[in-house]
Amino acid sequence: MAAGATAIKGDIDRTSGTAIYVQLREILRAYIAQSCPPGSALPSERDLAERFGLARMTVRQAIDALVGEEVIERVVGLGTFVRRPKLDLQVKLTSYSEEMQRRGMVPAAKVLSFEQIGASAFLARELQLDEGTPLVRFRRLLLADGEPMSVDENFIPAHRVPGLLDGEPPTSLYNVLSEQFGLVMEWGEDMIEAxxxxxxxARLLNVEVGAPLLKIQRHAFVARAMVDYSVSYYRADRYKLWVPLQRPGARRARNH
Amino acid sequence: MAAGATAIKGDIDRTSGTAIYVQLREILRAYIAQSCPPGSALPSERDLAERFGLARMTVRQAIDALVGEEVIERVVGLGTFVRRPKLDLQVKLTSYSEEMQRRGMVPAAKVLSFEQIGASAFLARELQLDEGTPLVRFRRLLLADGEPMSVDENFIPAHRVPGLLDGEPPTSLYNVLSEQFGLVMEWGEDMIEAxxxxxxxARLLNVEVGAPLLKIQRHAFVARAMVDYSVSYYRADRYKLWVPLQRPGARRARNH
DNA sequence: ATCTTAGAACGGTCTAGACCACTCGCCGAA
DNA sequence: TTCGGCGAGTGGTCTAGACCGTTCTAAGAT
Structure with missing residues (x-):
């Protein structure tokens, strides 16, 4: 059930010289920003038409514009909904838990596997060690506020983390590596693809098979040693990555 | 004077199950491809409405779609025109060209548009300036060995690049900005999403509709001023990004 | 308890205009 | 010859619906 259109502040000024659909667009934008959490329904096109004394086509024009901007989306037969803003995930070497907490979200994880395996040829190549070398494999579904966000899989040479598998799966992998094993990732590289x-x-992330995902393969290093290789899949509708850029030689950009 | 609408082959099939405005869109696309050189005028909306027995709003919907695809453009008070031709131009892009050549491939670019526009509400927000402010819009399809790789679109405030549009589209945008206008991008930020x-x-990149693409929105700065906003779509099957990482506070990683 | 059907509410598509602002060409007056 | 006004043609915006297809819920039947 959509919110009542009567709750929307603002009126159309037919003498302002600004197109009516443009005015309505901005009224709706402000209303969404102030009162509509992501996922919530907007009043129907007909309700808005009645509330503002406009033709439904004029309301549709305003809504068309906001749909084009990905502020809202329409679902046939159901309504018009505020889109969840995609999370800007800065690509950096911090733990998932820290990042989500910084955003005021409750991180959680469902452990899919926490075990020792021998390195396959592929993993041996990625981790720069011999095939068959023991690795700790840690695979999780990561959630924020109860919603699936990503599937992460880490591979760490077992000899670097003796005893890790004896305990419970860590709630924050990088924190445990740091505090329990003195492994602080210093640098790394990501390969990002769609x-x-x-x-x-798809089942784990609650999306349709074939839906676009962001895939990030990461190699993380301590000094010259590669300590972690990971593969992560992120829901495309909930994530976008923020990558700070800097021209080589230019002074560091200010971070906000 | 526009061509007569009676010259357009094709008819609307009200029983086909395909929306009428979609059918008209395809009829117009074929007509443009066969009979309308760039710059020529299409029949007016009212002529098309009469020719096909449709409401003018329905015709406008079909035209809206082709405008959105940049096949045609509207000019208030004058008419609807087939857009300027694509320019085939071999482009040297520093990072793109190097990457392609490293792979033993031949890089190329197709200019899709090179023009001045007024900033839409969205672009005004991204570029931190007023709606309507003149922008230079530079849109290209980038290819390697003749195969489409990405679609790139840059927006630059026109006042920063006076005279840019008088010449040919640049083969290397950032080189021209640097050498001709003294604009050297110092830092920036990318938003990456699937x-x-x-x-x-999909048509430009030769992939199926709905196929995953990497989308990168970039804000590039000179000192504190945002000088370039760009949007790029990369074929997922042909592109992945490499992002060097560094833990905040750690010493710089070695670059290869 | 379950299934089916109908109705309500939604967005999608379409009709049939009207009126406004822009552009350009033509014609008449100066 | 030049300038201004007017009319025609264009796209932009808006009205006031109608009808179709989708989705979901509730109520009635089994």
């Missing part, structure tokens, strides 16, 4: 959701990943 | 290919982008 990919289509496989059936298993 | 998205599903829209019909127009």
């Amino acid at each position: 990919t289509a959701a496989s059936p298993s990943t | 998205t599903a290919a829209s019909p127009s982008t």
Whole structure:
């Protein structure tokens, strides 16, 4: 059930010289920003038409514009909904838990696997060690505020984390590596690509098979040693990455 | 004087199950491809409405779609025109070209548009200036070995690049900005997300509608001024990004 | 308890205009 | 010859609906 259109502040000024649909667009934008959490329904086109004394086509024009800006989306037969803003994930070497807490969200994880495996040829190559070398494999579904956000899988050479598998799976991997094993990731590199959701990943992330996902493969280093190789899949509708850039040689940009 | 609408082949099939405005859109697309050189005028909205027995609003919907795809453009008081031709131009892009050449591929670019526009509400917000402010819009399809790789679109405040549009579209945008206007990008930020290919982008990149693409929105700065906002779509099957990482406070990583 | 159907509410599409502002060409007056 | 005004043609905006397809819920039947 959509919110009542009568709750929307603002009126149309037919003498202002600004197109009526443009005025309505801005009224709706302000209303959404102040009163509409993501996922909430807007009043129907007909309700808005009645509330503002406009033709439904004029209301649709204003809504068309906000749809184009990805502020809202329409669902046939159901209504018009505020889009969840995509999270700006700065690509940096901090733990997921820290990042979500910084955003006022409750991080959670469902452990899918926490075990020792021998390095496959592929993993041996990525981690720069011999095939068969023991690795700790830590695979999780990461959630924020109860919603699936990403599927992460880490591979860490077992000899660097003796005893890790004896305890409970860590709630924050990088924190445990740092505090328990003195491994503080100093640098790394990400490979970022778009990919289509496989059936298993789709099920975990609650998206349709084939939906676009962000895939990030990461190599993390301590000094010259690669300590972690990970693969993560992020829901495309909930994530975008924020990457600070700097021209080589230019002074560091200010971070907000 | 526009061509007569009676010259347009094709008819609307009200029983086909395909929306009438979609049918008209495709009729117009074919007509433009076969009979309308760039710059020529289409029949007016009212002529098309009469020719096909449709409401003018329905015709406008079909035209809206082709305008959105940049096949045609509208001019208030004058008419609807087929957009200027694509310019085939070999472009040297520092990072793109190097990357392609490292792979033993031949880089190229197709200019899709090179023009001045007034800033839309969205672009005004992204570029931190007033709605309507003149911008230079530079849109390209980037290819390697003749295959489409990405679609890039830059927006630069026109006052920063006086005379830029008088010449040919630059082969290397950032080089021209640097050498001709003294604008050297010092820092910036990318927003990276996965998205599903829209019909127009899918056609440009030769992928299926809905296929995953990497979308990168970039804000580039000189000192504190934002000088360039760009949006790029990359084929997911042909592109992944490499992002060097560094833990805040750690010493700089070695670059290869 | 379950299934089916109908109705309500939604967005999508379409009709049939009207009126406004812009552009350009033509014609008449100076 | 030049200038201004007017009319025609254009797209932009808006009205006031109608009808279709989708989705969901509630009520009645089994």
